Amino acid sequence: MANPLSADVIARVKATAPALAVHGVAITQAMYARLFQDAHIKALFNQANQGPNGKQAQALAGAILAYASNIDNLAVLGPAVERIAQKHVGYHILPEHYPYVANAILAAIKDVLGDAATDEILDAWGQAYWFLADILKDREAAIRAGIEAADGGWTGWRDFVVADKIRESDVITSFVLRPKDGGPVVAHKPGQYLTFTFEAPGVEGMKRNYSISAAPNGKTYRISVKRETQGTGSRFLHDEVKVGDVLKVTPPAGDFFLADQPARPVVLLSGGVGLTPMVSMVEQIAARHPGLEAHFVHGALNSGTHAMGQHVRDLAKAHGGVSVTTFYSEPLGDDRAGVTHDVDGMVTLEWLAANTPLALADYYLCGPRPFLRAFVSGLSQAGVPADRIHYEFFGPADELLAA
DSSP states (O other): OOOOSOHHHHHHHHHTHHHHHHHHHHHHHHHHHHHTTSHHHHTTSOGGGGSTTOHHHHHHHHHHHHHHHTTTOGGGGHHHHHHHHHHHHHTTOOGGGHHHHHHHHHHHHHHHHGGGSOHHHHHHHHHHHHHHHHHHHHHHHHHHHHHHHSTTOOOSOEEEEEEEEEEOSSSEEEEEEEETTOOOOOOOOTTOEEEEEOOSTTSTTOEEEEEBOSOOOSSOEEEEEEOOTTOHHHHHHHHTOOTTOEEEEEEEEOSOOOOSSOOSOEEEEEEGGGHHHHHHHHHHHHHHOTTOOEEEEEEESOTTTOOSHHHHHHHHHHHSSEEEEEEESSOOTTOOBTTTBSEESOOOHHHHHHHSOTTTOEEEEESOHHHHHHHHHHHHHTTOOGGGEEEEOOSSTTHHHHO
């Protein structure tokens, strides 16, 4: 990633890092306030991340600080750039949207830093912004071109009919989606997600990401969604959406996916509804990788919340090289270790070290924030190289990276 910025610009941007560490969240909050004065720009964002706890503002502040601190070592930022570009493709963010962000962020820096934001500093940050924006735009264009060139590919929002709605557990329901136009669908990489925009009264313009929970088949996608008490999008899907309804969807996106040709044993590690991309992966393993050693390790509360367990065990049995271990942290009265599940309690790093090939495997992780924070850092501290720890995280694109 060549850096065309002058030494003077790099020095000015790096010199602002201490101020960003102190005032970064205030700057990003001011930026979003300016951006969202424009309704068509506001509509591009998942407003669930803009709540009172300021997750998105904090995540962006962390990302900006990381950029400022590493502007002379941009290779460090490669994974973050890819993740953000994939999110932008999902939300259908286009090159013409970038100037709005540039104007808002530069104005926000001036608002918060006042006289300390000199013309020279603002000019340096303007150059730094457009350098990064051009990298993102080029990557997004390449992603879109690859999707459009593939059989069943499309760009932007496409209408999908809900072909089936399947109750998987007390809290998780699957939705099978078929294109309204009757055409094929582009093959996703197992682990990727779809992005939805809803149009019904009360949820107009709401956008959500949901992992695809089935291997590619060229005809349909399946998502499996947990009904969250405070989740407006999930409650809409569970309570309002019926078979035959139409939903608008962008193509599969995401940098978390099973390798096309796995070179090492695979451990699929999930908590709660985080099993959905893992089901897509294990279906692909069962269909395409007969000789691959794989371990499906899942933590659920109990049999009431556990989804798709028998389906996974059937796939593992048919494959022959996939082991399945399920943990219940809060077993119900009729739940019995060795019958309904394998282990009482929660997945631990110690259990993984004793029962999975820690020194050899690729680890794929998806689950709640505490689950990911524990295992991403735990596996790294246990000696698993960073390039063998892959994770999916739904929320502001940089929150876990910044942390």
